[in-house]
Amino acid sequence: MRTISLKVNGIVKEVAVEDNELLLNVLREKLGVTSVKAACWRGECGLCTVLLDGIPVKSCMTLAVEADGKEVITAEGLYSDERAKKLMESFVKHGAMQCGFCTPAFVVTSHYVLSKNPDIDGEELKKELNGVICRCGTYYQIYEAVKDAEKYYKKEKV
Amino acid sequence: MTYKNVGKEVPQADSWLKVTGTLKYAFDINFPGTLYAKLVTSKLPHAKIKSIDISEALKVKGVINVATGKDFPYRLGLYLSDRDVLAVDKVRWIGHPVAAVIADSLEAAEEAAEKVKVEYEPLEPVLTVERALEKDAPLIHEKLGEYRVFPGFHPVPGTNIANVFELKHGDVENALKEEDTIIIEETYRLPQISHVTMETQNVLAWWRFDDYVEVWTSIQSPFATRYLMADALKLPVNRIIIHAPPAGGGFGLKAGLGWEPLVALLSKFAGRKPVKLVLSRAEQMTSAPARDGFIAKVKAGFKRDGRFVAYKAEFYLDAGAYADYTINVARTAGYSADGAYDIPNVHVTSYAVYTNKIPTTAMRGFGHPENHWALELTLDRAASVLGIDPVEIRRKNLLKPGESVRATGERVREDEGDPQKVLSVLAQAIDLNHVERASEPWKIRAKGIALLVKAPSQPPNAGASAVVKLNEDGTIDVLTGNGSMGQGTPTSLAILAAEAFGVPLEKIKINQLEMVSTDTNPYTWQTVGSRGLFSDGIALLRAIEDAKNQIKETASRVFKVPVDDVEISEGYAYSKTHPWIRKEIREFAMGYTYPDGTTVGSPVIGRGSYAPILNTFLDANGHGSNTVFHTYGGTGVELEIDLLTGEVKVLRAVQVYDVGKAIDPLLVKGQMDGGFIMGLGSALFEQLKFGEDGKVLNPNLITYYVPHFEDMTASMESYIIETPQKDGPLGARGVGEHVMVAVAPAIANAIFRATGVKINELPITAEKLWKAIKEQKPELIDKALKSFFEEGIKEVEQI
Amino acid sequence: MSFTTPYFTLPKFVYFKPKNIEEALGMLKQHKGRAKVMAGGIMLVNLMKERQIFPEYVIDLKNIDELKKINVTENGIEIGSMVTAIELQNSKLIKEKCPALAKAASFMGDRTLQHTVTIGGNISVGMPSTDGLPALMSMDSVLEVRSSEGKRFLPSSELVLGIGRTSLKEDEIITKIIVPNDEKVMGTYLKFINASEVAIATVAVTVHHEKKKLALSVGAIAPRPYYFDNSSLQWNWEGSVAENIKRASDVVYKAVQPMSDAVASAEYRKEMSKILTARALKEVFGGA
Incomplete structure (x- = not known):
């Protein structure tokens, strides 16, 4: 111990x-x-x-x-980050979750990805998120949600 | 009809809890002092238990107790009580729980589990349906005749047949014999697949000192579980309290009865302390149920003009060691075998067969992925033989609402949906006959379609009920028994409530988003079969009507007008004849109180309930009425086959469903897209692989591959058709399961149409397709290799 | 490795996090046979969860900075064994000089795991589907292996002996990977997976145009990767690329004797080795 x-x-x-x-x-x-x-x-x-x-x-x-x-x-710790909160809002708006069990992992991972590169190419984004499994199959919605949230991370950068 | 809330894209009401990870699943619920349970499972597929030595396990520090099958002599089951709590006398599959350790830490429980010694006397394992059906096959359930059976099912004691169901309509033999009948004969197969709910099954149970049993569990069926547990444990129903928080995926795995009786008994066994069991992924994929394996022997008869005149089929569901829920999957696959088509002569026999493999249960689609795999492939094979377009052969044979009669004898309702429109929208979107050139000369581009129809498969008395409460400030609490597992029905119910009450959606709170508890929520049979929005929705609308009547009653006294002059809209009650007489409904919430304190009326609480009252069990010929609504749909795919490797890449997917009324199009589309992904997994990747001893070889997410992010198709189009169901809630019908059913047949049909290669068994892995092409059309591979090595490389040189 | 984990916890062990190589090697010597080295830790943790290994001591190398460096020396490019898969992909030097390795690194587990996976850990697990090893073999790289007794240099092709078995002794650690520092290196790595995350076949190719040297390694099809060079592939630098690729693919096809397992049959792996070889060579020569 x-x-x-x-x-x-x-x-x-x-x-x-x-x-x-x-x-x-x-x-x-x-x-x-x-x-x-x-x-x-x-x-x-x-x-x-x-x-x-x-x-x-x-x-x-x-x-x-x-x-x-x-x-x-x-x-839950990302809620206080303004960009991450916008990212979460984008998940909500796009219906990027069903059962929600994988959702926190997608939020954490996509927040990292967008913080690193808000101009990420679509195929590269899929690769970045490929390590999290969503059995409900909400990949289309998550993709749209993350793409839609890129702008908030770009602003921060400027 | 214009709606204020219905038809708008509304995110699930618990979305903010989900994105922050703060929604509490059963997995997240724990009490200080909770003990941990760990399973000890069988290493043999079929064996007598000679002895179990728990002495070494008990010595591990922190171990409270170790239970074995003899401690819990109860039989469990929903449709057939063929399950034990822990193995009694013998084990029936590799993974069968033999004992359970209870300890004060997970580490101690796991260490002790390894120290339980079981001595077996091996019995001959029965590992295939073919072997199970032989006369001299060993019996897996010797006491099948003594099990409790739900009405309408027919186990065959003295055999390995857990259920046999027969559907007879017209005269198949004669129709097949007619000279001008063209016969398509095929055998189709599906492997066992795993639900892979992301939240594995887990149960926290506390057998309280007052002999109430409280259970928190990841489940789709709190009420069915409560009843079945009470029945098995000989307890009054209300002594058992089931709490069902939102489930991290269900897909049928969490329907019926799960691990709750075991963990409750363990709690009692451990001195009435709370005990938690969480299945690891490996345990989930070896000790808990999967979807059945399936064999269909099909003989179909068509006329030259494409008319589908006869369908003779034998279905064999490999139910594994327990067939409890699967006997109804087999029955359902049987009675709905004619799909969306008007076939005058049908004879289907559907068997659920025991084997010494992983037990099976309900899964999304419930018999329909099975029977549509056979039916929809047969249609394309026939189309090819007859030289008819796959769209045309379907158009010719589709059921006609208001006219056709199903093989069960049920007349197709006029408001059942519009199958022709589904087909037309699908055909137009996918444009089967316009296929572009593949991206490489060694690839082939292909398009295919498949249709489906499905109704909830439930007992005739599968009821639902709802309660609504009007609060002091005019907000409304809604309670139903319908659980949340990602399908979004609670959100749709909230939308229905807002619409029916005439208040903004924000005023509605739907309590089962956090938890369905059997002692507080109204009853519903189970959250299964895509029945929730329909059944619970109707109950809810009735409850709202009841609540509104209570408000009207009070308002009429306050307004001094007749009751039928009072109307409720936009949060107000008013007089229709004197519209300036109006008050906010909140003023009636606890009864109306005059300035002097006099009160008329009392707190508003509405109740409503629903049962499919016209349903019956099916008779010996499979005839009767056992459905409440049918949903039609279809899938189209455009894909590319790499002839060098056999890889299939789906480029574009089209989903079309007639949902009656899309209460929340965002959630409906989410189901369509997500269902496509799950269907894609079952089509191309998923299969539980078994060793020669029946052991699951891939109980993990590395070699049991489910779709990942990079598997999403480049294009996904979902079309909603709305042909209202008159008795549905605002015209709606269910769609949650349907969306995965037609995916695999559409993919197989595309491959067949483009290459002529028949694949009758899923999954269509690259190796399987490559071998099939090599066997059936070797010239395609030869040509591909030639172009790859010659043309392909010449291009390279020019760069 | 069974990929089957019924357990949530790990067996008991004592954890060390040495600050330098000498300390690590000393601990390994002291607890010889009872200690396991932890690099990224993915395989180690999983093997412990599977109850396949029960080390009494776990020696974590994550604090040893000198193992995390990529240096150019007179020996060539020296890659520390604790360099992560992400770092390999992001390194300009590796992309330019070791393209097959940079590409292979992008397949070492998913992108999240790639922050954790290290090149040293990846190759020393000895799994047939290991991504790093075929790439290193195609680059004719040499491993610097150290123990408290000293150091030795091991050709990467001699590391793996069989499934899960390597030629590393119990007290040895791979400290560096040394790759020849050549100009104009071309290379790639292709991984063929389907319906499983375990590869059916992998191919790494490295070509030194100036030296007229080509090496190719086929992985995942047998316990050890296959190695081919100019001469075994009958590569003719004067001849047409198309004919060379066709001939090389045929050579590979005839030479390999793949295994059958739950992922793929031997027959299919053999065929895919041919296709993948041609694809890899096409990619490299197509871009030249």
Whole structure:
């Protein structure tokens, strides 16, 4: 058991973890952060994606101790980011969700993608989002939602 | 009729919770002190359990208890009680839960699960339908005759046949014998596929100290589950409280009865502490049910002019180890085998057959992906033999609303929808006979279509009910039993409520967006079969009518006018004859109170309910009336086949559905597009693969491949047709499942039409198609290779 | 690797995060046979979840900066083993000098995982469908392998012995990949997948126009990638490209003896090796 320090959605948390504990389980079970989901537990579906120091990682494949001293952001933590909020609004407007279980992962991933490159080419965008699975098949709507939100990230850049 | 809310593109009401990840699914619900359960599963497909040694498991620190089948001697099932809670006496498939560990941490539960030792005496496994039906095949359910069976089903004790259903209409044998009848004879197959709901099945249960059992679960059927659990555990129905938060996908997997009885019993077994079971993806794909495997032996007769005169089919559903829900899938595939066509002579026999493989259950489409795979391919094969266009052969044989009679003897209602219009819109959009050149000389461009019709498959008494409450400020709370799993029905119900009450949508709160609880929500049978908007919608409209009548009653006293002079609109109650006499409806919410405190009326609470009262069970010939509405639709595809690899790339998809009335076109289109994607997966990728011992070889999302972002087609067009259903809520009918049914047949038909290559079994993987082309049309590959190596490379040199 | 994970938790282990190579190598020596090295960690975590391995110690290399560098030295281009798949794709140098590797990196798991996956981790898992290895083989690269005893250089073609088996000893770490630093290098990497994320066949090609040197590697079809060069492909630099490509494809077709598994049959893999070889060569020579 060791104590690690995580800044989760803006709040610094000290939490005691075992070396073999996964970031996903610590976030959900110990810190009650259920805005990160999981569906395959082996890095295939992308639903457990969080931003770790700004980089998307799959939290079911990440040891909690690896994240010591780092910042974790999940979808709910993005609500306070004005651009991300517009991105979320675009998801809502385009009906880019059905059951919604994958939606936080798509929000987190597409926020990262647009922050990095708001002029992203359509085919490249599909590739960037290919690591998250939506079984309801809302890919068309998500694509439109993300494309539509590019403008907010461009503004920020200028 | 112009509407204020209906027909507008409205996002799902819980969208903001979804984008922030703060919507609470069953997966997210936990109490401090909850114990964890872990399954121990069978490593053999068919074996007697000689002994189970739990002593080592109990020694693991943190383990509370380990339960085995003997601890829970209950039989479970919806249509057929062929399921045990944990394996009793024998195991029936690799993955069959044999024991369950309860511990205070997941880690301890997982460690202990590995330490449970089970000793088996292997029995001969029955791994194919063919073997299961042989006279000397071992019995998978020796006590089939003792199981509880729902009316209208026919298991055959002493065999591996869990159900047999027969549909007879006209005289098939004679029609097939007629000299001028042209026969198409084929065998079609579908593999077992997995629902892959993103939220795996999970249950939190607490057997309380007052002997109430409270369960939070990811489920489509809280009420059916409550009843079936009570029945199995011999408890009064209201001692069980099922909470169903929104499900992270359902697709039929979460219909009927799931893991709730097991986890509830584990809670009791662990000293009445709350216990949670979450299935891993691997457990979900090996220990929980999949969609049935399917074999169809079809003999179809056509006249030269394209008339479809006879359809003889035998369906065999590989139900796996438990056929509980699948017996109704088999029955449904049987009675709706004639699809959207008027076929005068039909004889279908549909069997659900036990094998020692993963059990099966309902899945989106419920028998229709199965029977339409056979029917819609047969039509294109016939079209090819007869030299008729695929559109024309369908046009000639489509059911005629108000005239035709289905093979079940049901007359096709006049307001059932417009199949001809569906076909016309589809034909125009896809333009079958105009096929562009492929992008490369070694590729072939192809177009194909398929149609479908489907009704909810439900018992004749599948009811629904609704309650509406008017609040002090004029906002309205709506309660139905219809659950939320992404299909969007609760949002559509809210729109219906706003429209019917004549208030803005923002005033409506629909409670099941957070949770359906059996002790607070009104009853509905299940959230399945695309029945929600129709059944719960009608109940809701009746509840609103009731509430409005209560308001009118009070208003008439306050206005001092007759009740039938009071009308409600735009949030006001007013007198029709003296329209200046009006008051906001909120003033009547808790009864109307005069300035002196005198109150007339009382709080407004409307109730409404619905049952498909004219429905019956089907008789021995499969005749009767067991449907409430049918939805017609069709899919068209344009695709490219790479002859060098056998890869199929769908470039363009067209979906056309007659939904009666699109209450929320945004959600209807979402279903059409999403259903296409799921259909695409089943057409090109998905298949549970079995080892020689019946073990699932690909219980993961790497080698069981579901569509990803990059698989979306470049173009997706969805067309909504609105031919109102007179008794539907504002004319609407359901469409949630239908949207995936015609996709695979359209793709197979496109391939056949362009190449002449027959693919009778899904999925159409690159290797399968490549081998089929090599076998059936090797010249196509030879030509492709020639152009690839000669023309193709010459082009390269010129660059 | 079974791809089957019924478990949510990992077996117990002690986690180390050394700051430099020497420290890491020391730990490996101290706990020889009981420790596993963690690079990106994807494969390691999955194998632990599958209960296929039970290391007592996990030595995470993510803190070792010297393994994350790409340098040009007199030996050639030196790629640290902890360079991630994203970094490989974004590196101008790698794109220019190691095009097959840059392309292969774009297939190492999905885009999210590519932030985590490292080249060293990718090749040392020893899976037939590993993307990095065919690319490295087509570039005739050499691996710098270190242990506390010293270092050795291992041709990339000699790394994998069989499925999940490599020639790395228990106390060894791949520290660098050394690629010849040539001008005018062309190359590509093609991956053929269908109805599964596991590849049916992969082909990497690297061509040095000035040196008149061509090497091609076919992966995913057998436990170890196949390697072909100018002479085994009977490449004739004076002859027509079309004939060369046809001949090379035939050579590959005749030479390979693929495996059958749940992903594809041997027959199909053989045919696809031919098609993919031709496509890869067409892509490279088409762009020349």
